[in-house]
Amino acid sequence: MSNLFHQKSLNLLSEQLTEKGIDTSELISKIAQFQIAVPSWALGAGGTRFGRFSIGGEPRNLEEKLEDIGLLAQLTKRTDAVSLHIPWDIPQDTEAVKQKAASLGIGFDAMNSNTFQDYGQPLSYKMGSLSNADAAVRKQAVEHNLQVIEIGKSLGSKGLTVWLADGSNFPGQAHFRKALQWTTDSLKEIYSGMPSDWKLLLEYKPYEPNFYHTVIPDWGTSGLICRQLGDRAKVLVDLGHHLPNTNIEQIVATLMHQDLLAGFHFNDSKYGDDDLSTGSIKPYQLFLIFCELIGGAEEGAQAWDSISWMIDASHNTKDPLEDLIQALEAISQAYAKALLVDREKLNQCQNEGDVVAAQEVLQEAFLTDVRPLVREARIQSGGEGGPLAFYRKEKIREKLIAKRGRSSQASGL
Ligand code: RM4
Ligand code: MN
Ligand code: MN
Numbered sequence: 001m002s003n004l005f006h007q008k009s010l011n012l013l014s015e016q017l018t019e020k021g022i023d024t025s026e027l028i029s030k031i032a033q034f035q036i037a038v039p040s041w042a043l044g045a046g047g048t049r050f051g052r053f054s055i056g057g058e059p060r061n062l063e064e065k066l067e068d069i070g071l072l073a074q075l076t077k078r079t080d081a082v083s084l085h086i087p088w089d090i091p092q093d094t095e096a097v098k099q100k101a102a103s104l105g106i107g108f109d110a111m112n113s114n115t116f117q118d119y120g121q122p123l124s125y126k127m128g129s130l131s132n133a134d135a136a137v138r139k140q141a142v143e144h145n146l147q148v149i150e151i152g153k154s155l156g157s158k159g160l161t162v163w164l165a166d167g168s169n170f171p172g173q174a175h176f177r178k179a180l181q182w183t184t185d186s187l188k189e190i191y192s193g194m195p196s197d198w199k200l201l202l203e204y205k206p207y208e209p210n211f212y213h214t215v216i217p218d219w220g221t222s223g224l225i226c227r228q229l230g231d232r233a234k235v236l237v238d239l240g241h242h243l244p245n246t247n248i249e250q251i252v253a254t255l256m257h258q259d260l261l262a263g264f265h266f267n268d269s270k271y272g273d274d275d276l277s278t279g280s281i282k283p284y285q286l287f288l289i290f291c292e293l294i295g296g297a298e299e300g301a302q303a304w305d306s307i308s309w310m311i312d313a314s315h316n317t318k319d320p321l322e323d324l325i326q327a328l329e330a331i332s333q334a335y336a337k338a339l340l341v342d343r344e345k346l347n348q349c350q351n352e353g354d355v356v357a358a359q360e361v362l363q364e365a366f367l368t369d370v371r372p373l374v375r376e377a378r379i380q381s382g383g384e385g386g387p388l389a390f391y392r393k394e395k396i397r398e399k400l401i402a403k404r405g406r407s408s409q410a411s412g413l
Helices: 001-021 024-033 064-074 094-103 134-157 176-192 219-229 250-257 283-298 320-339 343-352 355-366 372-381 388-394 396-406
Strands: 082-083 159-162 199-203 234-236 263-266 307-312
Touching: 001 024, 001 372, 024 372, 064 082, 064 094, 064 307, 064 320, 064 388, 094 355, 134 159, 134 176, 134 388, 176 199, 176 219, 199 219, 199 263, 219 234, 219 250, 234 250, 250 263, 283 320, 283 343, 283 355, 307 320, 320 343, 320 355, 320 372, 320 388, 320 396, 343 355, 388 396
Parallel strands: 159 199, 199 234, 234 263, 263 307
Antiparallel strands: none
């Protein structure tokens, strides 16, 4: 898109918004300030249990992962932090890693522990980790999390994300109440090992890799556990971790109402696939989620700054960097549209029971083409107007393949 065309569409949109009493420059600066962390495992092609197809030029080590995120930051100006997964990303030289990240303008978001696979540790997690019937396995899993906290401390992270694969595949395999109790007790030990300025983000997932029961299947179970841990334990909403048709925006509202929302893992899902690109399937849902977030923050339910933002995706078919550019764009758009909602009018419609007008208020915002605002926010921050076009024009993937090689290992495993 030419610069002239961009200016024209921005001016037109500004005029329309000014007529509605909306300050365009304030909007642009809000969009520009909104930063979303990128996980280290999103930079390589993912796979399914049937196979994996390498995209080529994927990062071979932590330094190269940082370089990729640095590039994303430079092009989009929408990300300024990486979320590491241990043991996939154990830094060999912490100081060097810190320096490299700092030189790229990248900080360290929440750390992710991993007790869902075996990677040479003495005891197997096949039958669970924090919920395992064997106390020795639970101890090992707790200690792993404490080590992750130590690594995070050395890098300047301020949070620990726990996602558990624990559960069972068959009726009778697990004792539901004991598994929940062991998980809670293990998490208590982990929580008390966190520095006082850290938060614990507790994820939930209804199924996969276990298909009969998951120890923390939903936000309610996660919230119940968090309540037993302390104020700094909150529920992490991964958009892909819901059964079809779940009203995620309502979950967000309820969690904010209880000051229990830790943050987000952005992605999308059609059936049970938890890692599709955010906004690619249900952009209206993403918009409605942001409406609740903005409303909840404005009305004082939970402070905006207390919420963490991250993309959690892993793709089998797309160039991961192109996908992340699209994801950052989709999130910015949903956020920008939600900022346009006339909340006063919506409130009035709700009080008067005017269902039709309430829908109109939401549609008015959602159907506004906010792309000129998102683009302008990027340009004003020093990024590229069209990061995807730039990425392709500069043949960045081809350059990465030339430098790093065509075949590469999976992002995490
Ligand atoms: C899980 C969950 C976690 C992520 C792993 C790789 O489904 O979303 O957040 O760490 O995948
Ligand atoms: Mn996740
Ligand atoms: Mn997931």
